[in-house]
Amino acid sequence: METEANKSQPVYLRNRSRNVAMEKQWQNYFDAAHKLIEQNSSTTLDLTLELLMGSNVAEFWRYLGSLTTPSCAENVIWTVFRQPISILDYDFGFFRDDLFFESYRGPQPLYHRQVNRSFLNEKLSPIPDENLCFSDFLSIILLELSYIDITFATIFTIINFQRS
Helix, strand or coil: CCCHHHHCCCHHHCCCCCCHHHHHHHHHHHHHHHHCCCCCCCCCCCCCHHHHHCCCCCCEEEEEECCCCCCCCCCEEEEEECCCCCCCCCCCHHHHHHHHCCCCCCCCCCCCCCEEECCCCCCCCCCCHHHEEECCCHHHCCCCCEECCCCHHHHHHHHHHHHC
16 A cells, blocks of 8 residues: 555655665665776776666667767767666765766757657657657667666766766
8 A cells, every 4th residue: 555655756766675686786886986086997897787777678768869968979879768767875966066067968959860769659758759760679778878767877978988
């Protein structure tokens, strides 16, 4: 039975069971990410992406776009998952304060970009049907730049940016 406190939470947080293995993977990820503060620094992590991403990664939208940080290069494949991916409660202030420093760029118009989706029969899409294509992306899921509920993509982009 759902409590009143539970009903006030966002849908993706309701009835979420605690996954200790996932939390440990996220903690390892953030511990390593926190140490990457110098340009061109890198690290090797022993992580299981399946534990990080969860099991709701089959339904998503994908489009070609650009980085949200300078150089704003238009060579990024963005993935927006239909179901938000839960991540460990973490202090994101480190990323905002030390890495973003006025380099954020807001959403850009769709222009003539094509948005692909990995599932059929979407009923309430804000994207007109003529801009959508259905394809079988399940075998080529790119997890390097994935938008999830708490802008994991931006964090991942920054870490990859610092490694290159």
